[in-house]
Amino acid sequence: MNLVYLVPLFPLLGFLINGLLRKSLSKSLIGIIGSGAILASFIVSILLFLQVKEQGALPVEPLFTFINTGTFNIGFAFQVDQLSTIFLLIITGVGFLIHVYSTAYMHDEETKHFGRYFAYLNLFVFSMLLLVLGANYLIMFLGWEGVGLCSYLLIGFWFKVDNYNVAARKAFVMNRIGDVGFLLAMFWLLQKLGTLNYADVFANYKNLSGTDITGITLLLFLGAAGKSAQIPLYTWLPDAMAGPTPVSALIHAATMVTAGIYMIARSNILYTLAPLTENVVAIIGLATAILGATIALKQNDIKKVLAYSTVSQLGYMFLGLGVGAYTGAVFHVMTHAFFKACLFLGAGSVIHAMSGEQDMRYMGGLKKWMPITNITFLLSCLAIAGVPPLSGFFSKDEILAAADLHNPVLYWVGVAGALMTAFYMFRLYAATFLGKFRGTHEHHLHESPAAMTIPLIVLAILAVVGGFIGIPEVFAKDAHWLEHFLAPVFAQSKALQPEHLGDATHELMLMGIVTVLSIVMIVWAWRKYSKYQPAAEEETGLGKVLENKWYVDEAYNAAVVKPVNSFGGFLKNVVEKSGIDGIVNGAGRFVQYSARQLRLLQSGQVGSYLLFMVLSIVVLFLIFWNQGIIIAFIQKIF
Amino acid sequence: MPIQYYIALSATLFCIGIVGVLTRRNAIVIFMCIELMLNAVNLLLVAFSKMQPVAAATNTAARNAANVGIDGQIFVFFIMVVAAAEVSVGLAIIVMMYRNTHSVDVNFLNRLKN
Structure with missing residues (x-):
């Protein structure tokens, strides 16, 4: 019997129960239902994973006909293959840990808001599962919109704060811009091939001309750039930190933002056939990686640093996709899910202890009070900084190695970003956990409860060992388990791509250089910020530009938001008032006037x-x- | 005689009737003018019915048939009968009006409006 439909069913049930009964259930029951639903999905996902591992991709499972018209019909079908199972495990596994964490983190909320929170979170997991399970682009799009909606709802979870609503709206609008691209790509595919099923599209790619493929892939990439926070649509992600921290961990670091990578990895054959798009993806990915890293260097809000770090890491994933290292990108999605979720949850734990303070200038020395958070945070920082043999090292190295084979310039720019990553992560770590406490509520500080520390520990362990499923060729022959596992998904692209193996010594040497440089950066940041005292004077020069995020938000405001607003104001004040209202009122006045005159005839x-x-x-x-x-x-x- | 003369005569009568109805205030005169218009139409009907078959009939047999041009004239008899009934009622109303108001001025009846 096929269990596929159970995977999204549990979170949907959790959403319905928690959402409808949020006023009558107790907090502990809400927590158990919310987390239990995801745990159940996780167990089913493991079963599916084992099944796939055993016998390869499962046959497409049609549930019902979704759209049926004369020329095309789209079924509501689920497809479980190697790529989906990896994502299923990440989503439900990390999702479960974050649900458990949330039960403690959100405990101070009122019961009905607590219930609402878990309902949203379950709805999110449901949509995300739909996204990765769908057997055609339309089901993916449904999930795509669903996660966008949940992201909006959860960013604006504390809807009484006006700024948070603005951030939520920004995220939604930015995502919509990307969604337009996705929709147009779907229409294009439908028009040319008459189908949206992955199997049919990828089997018939020969019917598409070069222009079609380039256009479709570019439009799909626009969608991915919106969802996965790439230039030029990345600005919503840092603002999305307005949501509760576990949400940032789940949605804005581990799962939803990787939807774009999933989509491109899923359509890998189309991208392989469109070299132009591949270059665009690689360059935008790299630019985003660098931009995110530079901004992260100067942020003081602990969550903002992590947000820009996420933007930057997503950039690396797109770089990987752009240079054809699909496995590497998926690998990085996975390791990133572990260490970034751990970092966000650790940051949440810190914020919890600091009673809501997020500015690391007022932290410091937290190591003494929060040993578990400290050690897990440190391990994750090491992982993201790419210190061997932690997970981030393997995945980032795989992407960078592929970039090197593609073009050494990409490689060295990527390395620069990686070094900045090492620096800003340890700036964050040292300023938060080392040195002396600079805040005011010292007596308040405490380690978080077990419901928060256990997920941290599990994620930290995964962040440490997660890399061993993808050991590069140069260390051990055929040890890259993930690549073998995912091979069937990328087989078509592999056949079209010339296989060029790098020189092993060259690769080892580069690896060594990057590792040494990373460690140098870590030590530098460690020494510089462990005795960190916030500078009294304002930043100047480049530092100020970085602190203000390259003024991108301001530029967008001036270039897009203001003109649109003033155009809207023009329509409202001039066109509507004198134009539309004039016509409507004029019609009324004319009738009244003529009636008054005609009355005289009688x-x-x-x-x-x-x-x-x-x-x-x-x-x-x-x-x-x-x-x-x-x-x-x-x-x-x- | 050509039909045009009849048409002209009846149109003239009709117009005199209209002008009378529109301009006079004496109820009896108005009543007479209405009769005038009615009879203008009657005249036209008779004239048309007399002339029409002569012009329209295609063969001599039809033209000489006994009942040719009779329909319209019979119709006019009916009109005259109905008009006679109408006149008796109308004159009775006017008589009653005169008895009540000592006037046959139609404008005097405006009061009904309110």
Whole structure:
């Protein structure tokens, strides 16, 4: 029996129960239902994973017909293959840990808001599962929109704070811009191939011309750039930190933002056939990686640093996709899910201890009070900084190695970003956990409860060992388990791509250099910020530009938001008021006026009625006379 | 005689009737003018019915048939009968009006309006 439909069913049930009964259930019950639903999905996902591992991709599972018209029909079908199972495990596994964490983190909320939170979170997991399970682009799009909605709802979870609503709206609008691209790509595919099923599209790619493929892939990439926070649509992600921290961990670091990578990895054959798009993806990915890293260097909000770090890491994933290292990108999605979720949850734990303070200038020395958070945070920082043999090292190295084979320039720019990553992560770590406490509520500080520390520990362990499923060729022959596992998904692309193996010594040497440089950066940041005292004076020069995020938000405001707003104001004040309202009110006024005038005709004088009658008849007579009807009539008689 | 003369005569009568109805206030005169218009139409009907078959009939047999041109004239008899009934009622109303108001001025009846 096929269990696929159970995977999204559990979170959906959790959503319905928690959402509808949020006012009557107790907090502990809500937590158990919310987390239990994801745990159940996780167990089913493991079963599916084992099944796939055993016998390869499962046959597409049609549930019902979704759209059925004359020329095309789209089924509501689920597809479980190697790529989906990896994502299923990440989503449900990390999702479960974050649900458990949330039960403690959100405990101070009112019960109905607590229930609402878990309902949203379950709905999110449901949508995300739909996204990765769908067997055609439309189901993916459904999930795609669903996660966008949940992202909006959860960013604006504390809807009483106006800024948070603005951030939520920004995220939604940015995502919509990307969604337009996705939609257009789907229409294009439908028009050319008449189908959206992955199997049919990828089997018939030969029917698409070069322009079609380039156009479709670019439009799909626009969608991916919106969802996965790439230039030029990345600005929503840092603002999305307005949501509760576990949400940032789950949605804005581990799962939803990787949807774009999933989509491109899923359509890998199309991208392989469109070299232009591949270059665009690689360059935008790299640019985003660098931009995110530079901004992260100067942020003081602990969550903002992590947000820009996420933007930057997503950039690396797109770089991997762009240079054809699909496995590497998926690998990085996975390791990133582990260490970034751990980092966000650790940051949440810190914020929890600091009673809501997020500015790391007022932290410091937290190591003493929060040993578990400290050690897990440190391990994750090491992982993201790419210190061997932690997970981030393997996945980032795989992407960079592929970039090197593609073009050494990409490699060195990527390395620069990686070094910055090492620096800003340890700036964050040292400023938060080392040195002396610089805040005011020292007596408040405490380690978080077990419901928060256990997920941290599990994620930290995964962040440490997660890399061993993808050991590069140069260390051990055929040890890259993930590549073998995912091989069937990328087989078509592999066949088209010339296999060029790098020189092993060259690769090892580069690896060594990067590792040494990373460690140097770590030590530098460690020494510099462990005795960190916030500078009194304002930043100047480049530092100020970085602190203000390259003024991108301001530029967008000036270039897009303001003109649109003023155009809207013009429409509202001028076009609507004098144009539309004028027409409508004018019609009303005309009717009233003419009625007032016509009323005078009804005078009650029978004589005048008769006169009108006679005159009207004369007028009619003249008209018909003019048309010759009367003459014709008379002539016909005689 | 050509039909045009009849048409002209009846149109003239009709117009005199209309003008009378529109301009006079004496109920009896108005009543007479209405009769005038009615009879203008009657005249036209008779004239048409007399002339029409002569012009329209295609063969001599039809033209000489006994009942040719009779329909319209019979119709006019009906009109005259109905008009006679109408006149008796109308004159009765006017008489009643005169008895009540000592006037046959139609404008005097405006008061009904309110």
